[in-house]
Amino acid sequence: MRILYNLGMILLDRLMKIGSKRSAKLKLAINGRKNTFEAVKSFKKASPSPLVWFHVASLGEYLQAKPVIAAFKKEYPLWGVAVSFFSPSGYEQAIKKKQDWVDFMCYLPIDTPTNANRFVDLLSPDMVFFVKYDLWANTILAIKKRKIPLYLVAASFRKEQVYFSWYGKFFKDILLCFDHIFVQNQVSKKLLDELGVRKVSITGDPRFDNVYKTSLSPKLFPEIQQQLVQKVMVLGSVWQEDMNNLIPFINQSKDIQFIIAPHDIDNEIIENWQKAITLPSVKYSEFKNQEQPQAWKVLVIDNIGMLSSLYQFAHWAYIGGAIGKGLHNILEPLAFGIPVLYGPLKKVSKFPEAGISEEYGCGFPVKDESEIKSVIVKLSEEKDYEKACKAAKKLVGDNLGSADNTMAIIKKER
Incomplete structure (x- = not known):
């Protein structure tokens, strides 16, 4: 399955490049990734402090991450914060203005083994959070191999997902890489229990914290x-x-x-x-x-x-x-x-x-x-x-x- 997954990542990369000729969104995704490694190098050179890295798929997941980022900075104010995005609809919106508590933002490279290992080594985080569902196997394995504390927050699982299928062992093993998984509801916890994933806690959806904060001080x-x-x-x-x-x-x-x-x-x-x-x-x-x-x-x-x-x-x-x-x-x-x-x-x-x-x-x-x-x-x-x-x-x-x-x-x- 890992071989098929890696072939899938190569195919994804090629299809995105082909599609970028017609899709403005895909063009942003391709062009935005061209300088990712150099940007990470420059950031790390200028920021030697301990670093926590959050990965999100897009804007919705970033909104879930924001309350966790704020809570993290409350506990660890001297740490730097990096956020990676997969989708342009998240990155291109967030990069338009300074984000509270966030020191660095970039696109996550396409999840080939080479890209994953290089990205993790260059960023060299001291702690990593994935948000909700955007789980990239090679990147997660690279983090686990380096024994970096790894968490999944705001997770929500459904029975029909690949993790719970008869052919899902490879993806189940990816879930087992996390030191702790924080889920939104009892259904998700029960599904993980059935897989043998034990470090699981129900802490709800951080989006509630985020939307409540917005409601208290909306733009005028x-x-x-x-x-x-x-x-x-x-x-x-x-x-x-x-x-x-x-x-x-x-x-x-x-x-x-x-x-x-x-x-x-x-x-x-x-x-x-x-x-x-x-x-x-x-x-x-x-x-x-x-x-x-x-x-x-x-x-x-x-x-x-x-x-x-x-x-x-x-x-x-x-x-x-x-x-x-x-x-x-x-x-x-x-x-x-x-x-x-x-x-x-x-x-x-x-x-x-x-x-x-x-x-x-x-x-x-x-x-x-x-x-x-x-x-x-x-x-x-x-x-x-x-x-x-x-x-x-x-x-x-x-x-x-x-x-x-x-x-x-x-x-x-x-």
Whole structure:
């Protein structure tokens, strides 16, 4: 299996290079990795202090890592912090501004044995954290070989994953390399117990800590707030599949203002949405530069980085992705104490927070425009709305403290 895995990494590298000729995202991934080793060398030369390294797949996993990074720095303030990303959607967003506590960021090289050993030797970390699921076998084996303390945090496992299949021994052995695995829920712990992985603790999802912090001090957008004259519904990280259901609902909702944040900023797609929407709409880039901003019913956010704070204006939220590639972050609006709608999930076990939100009474799956309308009508009743808002606040409050609990266990074991 290891031979097949290594061949797969070589194939992945070649396919990404071929794909980069047509895909802007893949081009960023390829070009971003060209100088990784030199960047690591320069960083290490200038930073001799002890180093902790966090690896994340993309932006969502980085948001899970941030509370753990903050908790780590609280315990070990003199350590440096390095963060590696696999996906451009994480790295390219994070690199735009200085990140709290983080001293160095880079792309993780493609996981061939040569790349893995070279990267680990150059970075020479004193402790390593992988976040959630982005587990690269050769890199993990290189870390284990050098006896560097290795942890997996915010992990969430499902029965259908390769680790639990009849052919999954190679990947099971990768899990056994970790000194301690911190999981989000009891289901994950039980699955690991059945594999014989013993160093496992349930510490929850650090995203709750992160979204709660954001809700306490969101970015201010007075130019938006001044234009709000009705109840607002924020449509976050939406795709075309979501908008197929949402546009008919928008067009018949005369008493609601909508803020739409597309998952991908594509001017052609946004313009097509605006043409299909019959209510007055404007792009944020145009709106914010107007001396006398025009009144709008629909505001389309055509940039990255605002969404997590826009929920402060929302009475309800709809989070996209469930109909397509996967549900995006429903915890951000829940942290503001508002009910959340989302599309029908193909794999409920892959997004446990959705199931939990339904159990609490603040999450509502909707399969089409009529169900969206039905839920909003129900949540327009004061009694039902207040009940859902209280449930959202309780859900988030019940799940705070993951990062501190994780670090408490690590400190005890060291």
